[in-house]
Amino acid sequence: MKTIAHVTAPAFQPLYRQIKTLITQSLVSGEWRPGDLIPSEIELASRFSVSQGTVRKAIGELADQNLLVRQQGKGTFVASHSEERSQFPYLRITPDRGALDDLVATLLDCRKLKLDAASGKKLGLAAGSGAFLITRVMSISARKAIFEEIRLPATRFKGLSAETIEQHHCMMYSMYETEFDVRILHVEEQIKAIAAERTAAGHLGVPEGTPLLVIERVAYTYADKAVELRRSYCSTKEHHYRNRIV
Amino acid sequence: MKTIAHVTAPAFQPLYRQIKTLITQSLVSGEWRPGDLIPSEIELASRFSVSQGTVRKAIGELADQNLLVRQQGKGTFVASHSEERSQFPYLRITPDRGALDDLVATLLDCRKLKLDAASGKKLGLAAGSGAFLITRVMSISARKAIFEEIRLPATRFKGLSAETIEQHHCMMYSMYETEFDVRILHVEEQIKAIAAERTAAGHLGVPEGTPLLVIERVAYTYADKAVELRRSYCSTKEHHYRNRIV
DNA sequence: GAGTGGTCTAGACCACTCA
DNA sequence: GAGTGGTCTAGACCACTCA
Numbered sequence: 001m002k003t004i005a006h007v008t009a010p011a012f013q014p015l016y017r018q019i020k021t022l023i024t025q026s027l028v029s030g031e032w033r034p035g036d037l038i039p040s041e042i043e044l045a046s047r048f049s050v051s052q053g054t055v056r057k058a059i060g061e062l063a064d065q066n067l068l069v070r071q072q073g074k075g076t077f078v079a080s081h082s083e084e085r086s087q088f089p090y091l092r093i094t095p096d097r098g099a100l101d102d103l104v105a106t107l108l109d110c111r112k113l114k115l116d117a118a119s120g121k122k123l124g125l126a127a128g129s130g131a132f133l134i135t136r137v138m139s140i141s142a143r144k145a146i147f148e149e150i151r152l153p154a155t156r157f158k159g160l161s162a163e164t165i166e167q168h169h170c171m172m173y174s175m176y177e178t179e180f181d182v183r184i185l186h187v188e189e190q191i192k193a194i195a196a197e198r199t200a201a202g203h204l205g206v207p208e209g210t211p212l213l214v215i216e217r218v219a220y221t222y223a224d225k226a227v228e229l230r231r232s233y234c235s236t237k238e239h240h241y242r243n244r245i246v
Numbered sequence: 247m248k249t250i251a252h253v254t255a256p257a258f259q260p261l262y263r264q265i266k267t268l269i270t271q272s273l274v275s276g277e278w279r280p281g282d283l284i285p286s287e288i289e290l291a292s293r294f295s296v297s298q299g300t301v302r303k304a305i306g307e308l309a310d311q312n313l314l315v316r317q318q319g320k321g322t323f324v325a326s327h328s329e330e331r332s333q334f335p336y337l338r339i340t341p342d343r344g345a346l347d348d349l350v351a352t353l354l355d356c357r358k359l360k361l362d363a364a365s366g367k368k369l370g371l372a373a374g375s376g377a378f379l380i381t382r383v384m385s386i387s388a389r390k391a392i393f394e395e396i397r398l399p400a401t402r403f404k405g406l407s408a409e410t411i412e413q414h415h416c417m418m419y420s421m422y423e424t425e426f427d428v429r430i431l432h433v434e435e436q437i438k439a440i441a442a443e444r445t446a447a448g449h450l451g452v453p454e455g456t457p458l459l460v461i462e463r464v465a466y467t468y469a470d471k472a473v474e475l476r477r478s479y480c481s482t483k484e485h486h487y488r489n490r491i492v
Numbered sequence: 493g494a495g496t497g498g499t500c501t502a503g504a505c506c507a508c509t510c511a
Numbered sequence: 512g513a514g515t516g517g518t519c520t521a522g523a524c525c526a527c528t529c530a
Contacts, residue, residue, distance in 0.1 A: 074510085191487040236438035297520045316497060504520080
C-alpha cells in the first residue's frame with residue numbers, strides 16, 4: 001500500500017504562465033482559429049505589458065504542446081490538423097516495408113445511436129446520451145489495414161452526416177476543427193491483441209480468429225475534455241504500430 | 247511519387263547548441279556520470295565564456311531529452327535509470343485495472359550466441375557477431391504478463407552473467423549504465439498481434455494460439471547507436487499497452 | 493545565509509520571409 | 512527594407528534547498 005503525497009495548490013504562478021493562460025483563452029474562444037496568424041511577440045508583449053521574452057516563453061510552451069507553430073520570418077500560427085504534416089502523428093499504423101503512401105479511407109456508415117454506460121462514462125456523459133457512430137476501413141497501398149468505429153457526442157457534432165465526412169476525405173480531425181470547432185489536442189490509447197470476430201475479419205478480409213491489434217483511443221480537446229472514442233482493429237500481417245519512447 | 251526536399255547542411259549553429267554539444271561530450275566521456283551533480287549554470291557559463299542564459303538554454307534542451315534533470319535549489323544532475331521514476335517510461339504494459347504494482351521479473355536464461363543477419367543489421371554488426379541472449383518472464387500482481395528475449399552485443403557487455411542481472415533485480419537499463427557504462431536514451435518499438443506459439447504460450451501460461459502482442463524494440467544510446475534488441479510477448483487478457491500522443 | 497535553478501527585463505543583433 | 516521569430520547578454524530579483 002502506497003501513500004501518495006498531497007498535491008498542494010499551485011502557490012506561485014509565474015508571469016509567463018499567466019500569459020500562456022491568456023493566449024490559450026484566445027484559442028479556446030475562437031478569437032484565433034486554426035491556421036490563423038496570431039499577433040507578433042512584440043505586439044502581444046505590449047498588449048499584456050510584459051517583455052517580449054516573457055511572451056516568448058509562453059508561446060514556447062504552447063508550441064511544445066503543438067497548439068501553436070512558430071515560423072521564423074513569418075510569424076506564429078495556430079496549429080491545424082488540416083496541414084499535411086499534422087496527419088501523421090496520430091496515425092501510428094505503418095507498413096512493414098515501404099512508405100506510408102496511398103492512404104485511402106472508405107466510409108461504411110454514419111448513424112445515430114445511444115451511448116452505453118461505459119462509452120458515456122469515458123466521454124463524461126450519461127448512459128443513453130445521443131452519439132454518432134462512424135465506421136470505416138482504411139487501406140494502405142491498396143491493402144486493407146484498419147477497420148474502425150468512431151463515436152462522437154451528438155451535442156458537439158450537431159448535424160454531422162456521411163456527406164460532411166466524405167467532403168473532408170475522411171480526414172476526421174481536420175473536419176472536427178473546420179466544421180465543428182472541436183480541436184483534438186492529444187489522445188490516449190490502450191492496445192490489446194485479440195482474435196478477429198466476424199465483423200472485423202470481414203471488413204479486413206482476413207479469416208475469423210486472425211490475431212489483430214485493437215486500439216481503444218480517447219481523444220481530448222481543451223481542458224482535457226474527452227470528445228471522441230475510437231476503436232481500431234488493425235491487421236498486422238503487413239503493418240505494425242510504431243512508437244518512440246524518450 | 248513524392249520528391250523529398252534536399253536536406254541542406256546546417257548553415258548556422260547557435261552558441262547554445264555548441265554548448266550543448268560540449269556538455270554532451272562530458273556526458274559521453276563519463277566526466278559526469280549518471281546521478282552526478284554537474285557544475286552550476288554560473289560555473290559552466292564562466293567555463294565556456296558565455297552568459298548564464300545561453301548555458302540555461304543548452305541545459306534546457308538536454309533536460310527535455312531526459313539527459314539531465316534540473317532541481318531548483320539543488321542543482322542539475324545527470325539522469326539515471328537507477329531512480330525510481332525512471333523505470334516507468336519504458337514499461338508501457340500496464341494492468342487493465344489497478345496500479346502497476348508488484349512487478350516481478352524472473353530470469354530464465356542468459357547465454358551467448360551468434361547473431362543472425364537480421365539482428366546483426368539492427369545492431370550495426372555483422373552476422374555471426376557474438377551476443378548475449380537473455381530470456382525472462384515478468385509478472386504484474388502475480389499474473390504472468392510478459393515473456394521477453396533480449397539480445398546484447400558481446401563487445402559492449404563483456405562479462406555479463408546471470409548473477410550480474412540478478413544482483414540488479416532485473417532492472418536492465420539501470421544495470422547497463424552501472425555495470426557497462428551503456429546509457430539507454432530512447433527506444434523505437436514496432437507492435438504486432440500474433441498467435442502464441444509453444445514457447446511464449448508456455449512461459450505465459452496461456453493456450454497455444456492465444457492472441458498476443460509482440461513488441462520489437464531497438465534501444466539506442468548516444469549518437470543513435472543501437473545497443474539492445476528486445477522482443478516482448480505480452481498477454482493482453484488483463485493488461486494492455488498504453489500510449490499517449492500529443 | 494550561501495548557493496542553486498527559475499523568472500523577468502531591456503536592449504542589441506542575427507536569420508529569415510516577403511514585397 | 513520592414514517585419515518576423517531566434518539568439519545572446521548583463522543584471523536584477525525570486526523560490527527553493529540545505530547547513
